[in-house]
Amino acid sequence: xxxxxxxxxxxxxxxxxxxxxVVLGASILFTxxxxxxxxxxxxxxxxxxxxxxxxxxxxxxGVAQAVVERDRMAGAxxxxxxxxxxxxxxxxxxxxxxxxxxxxxxxxQPDGDVGFIRVLSTQLPQGYRLVVGTDDEQNDAFESNxxxxxxxxxxxxxxxxxxxxxxxxxxxxRRLAAMTGAAEAIIDGDLARRIPLSGSDDDLxxxxxxxxxxxxxxxxxxxxxxxxxxxxxxDLRTPLTRLRQRLEASRLAPAREERSEAIAGAIxxxxxxxxxxxxxxxxxxxxxxxRRAAFRPLDLSVVVGTVVDAFAPSAEDxxxxxxxxxEPGGLIEGDAELLTQMTANLVENALRHAGNKAQILVExxxxxxxxxxxxxxxxxxxxxxxxxxxxxxxxxxxxxxxxPGDGLGLALVAAVVRLHGATLRLEDAAPGxxxxxxxxxPADGATLAFLNLADISRxxxxx
Amino acid sequence: xxxxxxEDDRETGAYxxxxxxxxxxxxxxxxxxxxxxxxxxxxxYDVVVLDRMLPHTDxxxxxxxxxxxxxxxxxxxLTALGGIDDRVEGLEAGADDYLVKPFAMAELLARLNALxxxxxxxxxxxxxQVADLKxxxxxxxxxxxxxxVELQPREFQLLEYLMRxxxxxxxxxxxxxxxxxxxFDPRTNIVETHMSRLRAKIDRGRANELIHTVRGAGYCxxxxx
Numbered sequence: 001x002x003x004x005x006x007x008x009x010x011x012x013x014x015x016x017x018x019x020x021x022v023v024l025g026a027s028i029l030f031t032x033x034x035x036x037x038x039x040x041x042x043x044x045x046x047x048x049x050x051x052x053x054x055x056x057x058x059x060x061x062g063v064a065q066a067v068v069e070r071d072r073m074a075g076a077x078x079x080x081x082x083x084x085x086x087x088x089x090x091x092x093x094x095x096x097x098x099x100x101x102x103x104x105x106x107x108x109q110p111d112g113d114v115g116f117i118r119v120l121s122t123q124l125p126q127g128y129r130l131v132v133g134t135d136d137e138q139n140d141a142f143e144s145n146x147x148x149x150x151x152x153x154x155x156x157x158x159x160x161x162x163x164x165x166x167x168x169x170x171x172x173x174r175r176l177a178a179m180t181g182a183a184e185a186i187i188d189g190d191l192a193r194r195i196p197l198s199g200s201d202d203d204l205x206x207x208x209x210x211x212x213x214x215x216x217x218x219x220x221x222x223x224x225x226x227x228x229x230x231x232x233x234x235d236l237r238t239p240l241t242r243l244r245q246r247l248e249a250s251r252l253a254p255a256r257e258e259r260s261e262a263i264a265g266a267i268x269x270x271x272x273x274x275x276x277x278x279x280x281x282x283x284x285x286x287x288x289x290x291r292r293a294a295f296r297p298l299d300l301s302v303v304v305g306t307v308v309d310a311f312a313p314s315a316e317d318x319x320x321x322x323x324x325x326x327e328p329g330g331l332i333e334g335d336a337e338l339l340t341q342m343t344a345n346l347v348e349n350a351l352r353h354a355g356n357k358a359q360i361l362v363e364x365x366x367x368x369x370x371x372x373x374x375x376x377x378x379x380x381x382x383x384x385x386x387x388x389x390x391x392x393x394x395x396x397x398x399x400x401x402x403x404p405g406d407g408l409g410l411a412l413v414a415a416v417v418r419l420h421g422a423t424l425r426l427e428d429a430a431p432g433x434x435x436x437x438x439x440x441x442p443a444d445g446a447t448l449a450f451l452n453l454a455d456i457s458r459x460x461x462x463x
Numbered sequence: 464x465x466x467x468x469x470e471d472d473r474e475t476g477a478y479x480x481x482x483x484x485x486x487x488x489x490x491x492x493x494x495x496x497x498x499x500x501x502x503x504x505x506x507x508y509d510v511v512v513l514d515r516m517l518p519h520t521d522x523x524x525x526x527x528x529x530x531x532x533x534x535x536x537x538x539x540x541l542t543a544l545g546g547i548d549d550r551v552e553g554l555e556a557g558a559d560d561y562l563v564k565p566f567a568m569a570e571l572l573a574r575l576n577a578l579x580x581x582x583x584x585x586x587x588x589x590x591x592q593v594a595d596l597k598x599x600x601x602x603x604x605x606x607x608x609x610x611x612v613e614l615q616p617r618e619f620q621l622l623e624y625l626m627r628x629x630x631x632x633x634x635x636x637x638x639x640x641x642x643x644x645x646x647f648d649p650r651t652n653i654v655e656t657h658m659s660r661l662r663a664k665i666d667r668g669r670a671n672e673l674i675h676t677v678r679g680a681g682y683c684x685x686x687x688x
Binding site: 282294306314340341344348352 | 548551563565617643644645646647648649650651652653656657660
């Protein structure tokens with residue numbers, strides 16, 4: 001029970017509240033006590049000085065008279081008047097000899113009770129001494145009433161705190177138990193399990209839905225991992241088998257020339273396999289997201305321009321037409337190297353699959369504060385049902401099986417797009433395929449820094 | 464050339480030593496980062512081939528220590544397959560070039576040659592000349608035998624790189640990296656097509672061809688024999 005966080009919290013709050021009540025009570029008590037004492041003391045001082053006045057005006061007999069009279073009044077102060085050598089003159093306190101000034105004195109009441117009174121002893125002319133005292137007991141009674149009141153308040157706080165704490169911890173405990181249950185189920189292998197939400201939209205719900213999103217992400221990653229290992233097993237088996245056959249054949253080959261040819265072929269096979277591995281690792285690393293630290297503001301039209309410029313002659317030689325239509329100044333934040341490879345893969349994909357005499361148009365458009373790249377061809381296109389799947393690793397359309405390629409080009413594109421938080425859309429260019437990659441807006445600071453850089457690099461000798 | 468290979472894997476080390484020795488270089492092999500550091504700091508090598516992944520003192524530490532102690536020997540970093548950030552990190556730490564394992568020996572040789580004979584940038588003459596081919600880096604003009612040759616900007620860059628490495632083999636990937644800044648291998652033969660266009664402008668109809676294809680390795684621009 002006490003290991004529950006909410007119970008502990010409730011207990012802690014109750015203790016804190018109780019302490020607050022105690023501190024509050026004590027401070028009120030002390031202030032009141034000091035205040036009351038001040039008032040009593042002031043009254044004693046007034047009395048003492050009034051009697052001294054009386055002495056000066058009426059002499060000893062006048063004072064004695066006054067003392068006797070005042071002593072007789074109910075609820076009055078106590079008085080005492082004695083001579084310099086201590087002989088009592090008048091008043092109940094005449095027999096006691098407290099030191100001059102303030103003191104506390106023990107007295108025995110007429111009914112036998114022992115009590116304490118506070119006294120002020122003053123010197124009158126001719127060595128007479130006047131003692132004025134007041135009962136402390138009224139004060140004490142008041143104080144004990146107050147303490148009692150505070151004790152009740154304290155008890156109330158503790159009881160209410162305990163009740164509130166119980167209610168709170170019960171509610172929280174129920175919901176934490178639901179979370180624990182979901183986590184246990186997931187540990188036991190039920191990966192589809194999610195934490196139920198209470199619908200109250202509070203912080204625990206927010207936490208639960210964050211956890212659920214995390215679980216979704218993990219499930220997606222697990223799925224993609226499973227997919228990759230399947231794909232690797234499938235797609236590497238063929239070239240590895242071929243490699244094995246080639247090596248086997250080279251062992252049997254009688255002629256030296258034949259053998260070295262077989263070895264050259266084997267090296268080619270290994271290179272192809274390694275390339276596939278490299279591509280897979282690269283995709284995995286991009287999906288890992290570590291590259292985001294290398295993001296810089298950049299002009300998309302420059303990146304895309306370089307790629308189109310590199311591929312245009314090859315396209316032309318193949319009887320295809322690759323053209324660029326770029327609006328400059330489309331700023332995005334990203335990794336130039338990966339964006340270059342992404343564009344190259346898109347262009348290569350179009351060159352490879354759109355067929356002879358295909359027209360491929362690459363556009364860079366500014367879109368608000370950001371930009372998008374569109375690569376469109378007029379080839380046979382991709383059937384709608386398969387459009388999403390061509391982004392998967394190793395996925396290839398049936399008719400493309402004979403064209404070269406490892407089925408990883410667009411998977412890498414998809415990974416780069418995801419890394420940049422961009423969106424990728426595959427559209428029907430009627431005829432052909434249009435791939436549209438739209439980027440989000442770069443941060444303001446980045447844009448400014450970039451503009452300054454652009455100004456500098458506009459000098460003629462740059463580059 | 465005198466080369467130092469820092470490589471912990473014995474088999475790879477032996478393979479490198481044999482390949483490089485066959486190409487006429489003197490090769491020392493260090494099997495640990497510590498030993499490599501000791502040798503590189505103590506002897507004058509033309510190029511150091513440094514494996515990034517070494518036990519104990521790793522390649523990056525060796526590289527940083529060398530650079531911090533003022534050793535300016537060119538370093539070629541060997542990185543593992545798919546190490547996407549290794550290149551940037553390596554170049555920042557002071558490497559002059561990098562190569563992803565596994566690689567072809569021809570590629571390594573070409574890069575080592577380019578590294579060892581690479582003059583500091585400020586020492587590159589404004590006008591490069593090979594036989595009767597002249598390239599002016601300031602006016603960005605090219606002439607062959609006195610006749611002006613019109614080149615596209617990218618062809619100009621390609622030719623400049625070849626001329627700066629005149630007499631040495633440059634590989635496809637070296638060209639992809641330095642001319643296009645492509646750090647991946649496109650399936651399309653973009654280097655070949657650009658090269659054939661450049662050749663058409665430089666060499667076509669001439670008695671002496673300057674740009675040569677080196678089979679299995681790359682290209683070489685050199686004076687006719």
